[in-house]
Amino acid sequence: MIRPKLSLRRPLAILGAALVGLTGVAAVATPASAHHTTITATADCDRLTGERVITWKVENSEANKDATLQKVTSDPGTPVTSLVAGVKEAKPLQGLVIPQASSMLATQRVPGNTTKAHLQVYAEWIKEGKVTANHTADGDINLAADKSCTPAPKCVEVDKAKFSHTFDGPKGTATVKLDGDLPLCGDGKQYFTLVSYFAPRPQFATPQYVYGTPDSDFVSAAQTEITLNVEIPDCHTQVDLIWGDKDQVIDEIVDGGKRYDNKKLGSPGAPGNRSKGPQGWYNGGSKSCVTPASTFASKCDGSVAVSLSNDGKISKYAVEFEVKGENGFTKKVSVTPGKADSSIVVPAADAGKIEVLVDGKVIENGTYSWQRPEDCPLPAVTTKADCKEFALTVTNPEGGLPVKTTFTYGDKTETRTVAAGASETVTFKAGKDKTAVVALPDMDLELEAIYTPEGNCGGSGGGGGDDEPGLPVTGAAAGGIAAGAVALLIAGAVLFVIARRRRVTFTA
Incomplete structure (x- = not known):
């Protein structure tokens, strides 16, 4: 029977073709049967030297054969040395043997600005003294994505140094210290100065004048912190903590003149903002700087x-x-x-x-x-009396004030204001009263005179009298009359003496 033979032959042919195809794919896609090495890499930055440190990893693919590295080339061409476990001293990678199914680490130091590195390894596999296989492998690493590696600084340059400060304006004290763990480089020094001023106001105002001696000191590698002190005037003041030495001090701060601006520590701009702390300036004081x-x-x-x-x-x-x-x-x-x-x-x-x-x-x-000087001449009072009239005159010397005067005799009172260098006379009709009073209220003076007319009135008219002018019948206490303070004037036969706050009695 022919037909069954024909039906079996075609499926077998198709299956056989499929098996051949699959075997070819495996041979191409699977390199396990070939001897080879694989290279990978990582990189770090050595901050002490500023170099890139590349760690190369070279793997041996063979599970039953060792790989001998016969030739190693690199770019950059700096040495590539192995990291062998248990071996303190690194050895060149070339000539070393990578055990079967194992790997070896190697390091390479390249400049910090290197952007890429390449390593090529030529390896041979030897069995019973004969080279059975060889392979050249290449490895690359891109360093451009990393920032350039620079050495960690051992010191800080003066123009890049940062500081911190304290400030007490009312006490005139301040401190400044270098920030960070690094000293200033070399002989670098940064000066700071504390200065106080006389000021016209307790707020900022001009002009200002330096008070005392400004205190200046510097931070260096050997001295990382300083303390400054200045005297403060006992009046309105301004105190400033400034960047720089005494040459930076402004002796007189005047309207339209120089200012410290951002030189004051704690300012928003450079260089004052290179120090952290409170504002380094003060205005205050409770007294005026004038007397x-x-x-x-x-x-x-x-x-x-x-x-x-x-x-x-x-x-x-x-x-x-x-x-x-x-x-x-x-x-x-x-x-x-x-x-x-x-x-x-x-x-x-x-x-x-x-x-x-x-x-x-x-x-x-x-x-x-105003108080009346003791040496001012006092007004003078004179009288004139006869049997019909009793006249009282006040004379005010030149160079004085007008004098208000009140004349009183009996129940009659007259008031006059006597100008300086002038006289005023008040005449009363003679009566039975024997006394008259002249008051100078502005001077707190009061004078009393006894009516004694001239001649003999024969018991008629005013109260009679003597043939001759009389002398005082009642006197003033000696203590009430200041020496040299009373003017004694004689007009006709009348004598008047003036005493403060006392009534002085005279005869007319």
Whole structure:
């Protein structure tokens, strides 16, 4: 029977063809039957030297044969040495044997800026003294993706150093220290200076003048921290912690002049921002850096001479004085340090209470009211009496103030204001009263005179009298009369003596 034979032959033919195809694929895709080595690599950075350290791994594919590395080439061409377990000293990779089914590590040091490296290994497999196979393998590593490897610094350059600081302006103290673990390189030094100033206000204002001696010191490799101290004036002040030595100090800070700006430590910009800490500047103080003073001298005409001075120990500024009188007088005078001004005279009409002000505030002992000088001539009182009239006259010397005067005789009173250099007379009709009173209220004086008419009135008219002018019938206590303070004037036959706060009695 032929047909069955034919049906079996075709499927067998197809199966056989498939087996041949599969065997070919395995032979091409599987290199296990070929002798070869495989190279892989990793890299690290040596911060001490700044070199890249490449670790090459070379593997032997053969499970039953050792591979001998006959030739090793590299790019860059620096040495490639093996890392053999248990061997302290590394050996060149070339000539070493990689055990069967094993691998060997090797290292290569290349410059830190290397972007790629290549290693080629030629290996032979030897059996019973004969080379049975050989293979050349290549390995590469891309280093461009890594940042360039640079050595770890052993010190820090002055222009790159960072610092930190403390600052106490009211006490005039500060510290500055180098940050980090590295010293400054070589002989590098960074100076810092603390300086204090006289200031016109407790806030920033100009002009300012250096007070005392600024304190300056430097940070170096041997000295990584410094302490600075300055004296603070006993008045308004500014204290600054600045970057640099004493040459950086501004002796006078004036309007439109130099400023420290970002040289102050703790500033937002360079170089002050290279130090971390509080703001290195202070403005304060509770006293003014001037010593304004005033003295007053009353004049007989009621005016007051005001003398202004600016010569205290801490006077550093011109002082703008303002002198005010209660009745509208005002005048401003600027007095330079160490000087005085006595040109201000407050007129009598504008005086009243006088005040001397600086910055709108009355200075110490800067208030005064006119007081009559003891050496001013007093008004003189004279009388003239006859049997019909009793006349009282007050004469006010020149150069004085007008004097209000009250004349009283019996139940009659007259008031007059006597101008300086003038006289006023009040005449009363003679009566039975034997005394008259002349009061000077502005001077707190009161005078009493006894009516003694001239001649003999014969018991008629005013109360009679003697043939001759009389002398005082009642006297004043000696202690009530200041020496040289009373004017004694004789008019006709009358003598008057004036005493403060006492009634002095005379005969007329």
